[in-house]
Amino acid sequence: xxxxxxxxxxxxxxxxxxxxxxxxxxxxxxxxxxxxxxxxxxxxxxxxxxxxxxxxxxxxxxxxxxxxxxxxxxxxxxxxxxxxxxxxxxxxxxxxxxxxxxxxxxxxxxxxxxxxxxxxxxxxxxxxxxxxxxxxxxxxxxxxxxxxxxxxxxxxxxxxxxxxxxxxxxxxxxxxxxxxxxxxxxxxxxxxxxxxxxxxxxxxxxxxxxxxxxxxxx
Numbered sequence: 623x624x625x626x627x628x629x630x631x632x633x634x635x636x637x638x639x640x641x642x643x644x645x646x647x648x649x650x651x652x653x654x655x656x657x658x659x660x661x662x663x664x665x666x667x668x669x670x671x672x673x674x675x676x677x678x679x680x681x682x683x684x685x686x687x688x689x690x691x692x693x694x695x696x697x698x699x700x701x702x703x704x705x706x707x708x709x710x711x712x713x714x715x716x717x718x719x720x721x722x723x724x725x726x727x728x729x730x731x732x733x734x735x736x737x738x739x740x741x742x743x744x745x746x747x748x749x750x751x752x753x754x755x756x757x758x759x760x761x762x763x764x765x766x767x768x769x770x771x772x773x774x775x776x777x778x779x780x781x782x783x784x785x786x787x788x789x790x791x792x793x794x795x796x797x798x799x800x801x802x803x804x805x806x807x808x809x810x811x812x813x814x815x816x817x818x819x820x821x822x823x824x825x826x827x828x829x830x831x832x833x834x835x836x837x838x839x840x
């Protein structure tokens with residue numbers, strides 16, 4: 623399934639992309655947001671519903687919202703591709719470099735990514751978002767994929783000088799309108815566990831970044 627969050631005629635909802643458009647699953651499931659549906663483990667029951675339900679709205683008639691509007695947390699791993707690590711002259715880290723993004727720094731697909739007036743160095747950073755669907759703690763490595771709901775493109779744009787003010791990266795990663803999330807998530811059944819996905823970033827149509835999941839350090 624391809625699941626997305628959107629706004630249509632002033633009302634926010636979430637749904638599934640089908641050949642005919644978008645099926646409004648917020649109205650049909652009673653779950654206000656996609657995040658609510660994930661927490662309720664509602665996705666396995668949607669396949670039959672989608673087979674029997676026509677689209678409610680065309681893709682051209684919606685405004686995309688961040689795939690997950692209200693995530694309880696967004697954890698990011700910095701300098702996590704070997705090619706990017708080599709490009710920046712860094713050693714292989716012993717542990718992941720973890721920083722946080724805040725939900726209100728995000729925008730949906732098709733919305734402008736905004737360089738703040740406080741800075742000039744505003745860099746593109748394409749990423750693959752892993753969306754966690756099941757809660758868990760101290761999860762065995764063999765069971766990790768059972769907690770993944772799906773994957774989505776993420777544009778983790780960075781205000782570079784603010785990132786480098788200290789060893790804490792959060793200031794450079796959380797200006798408003800600097801995290802593009804979407805257009806939609808592909809659910810786990812559509813992406814083989816451990817697949818070597820390609821990551822490509824284009825800026826105004828020009829390719830500026832290309833990497834592979836197999837080049838991830840962590």
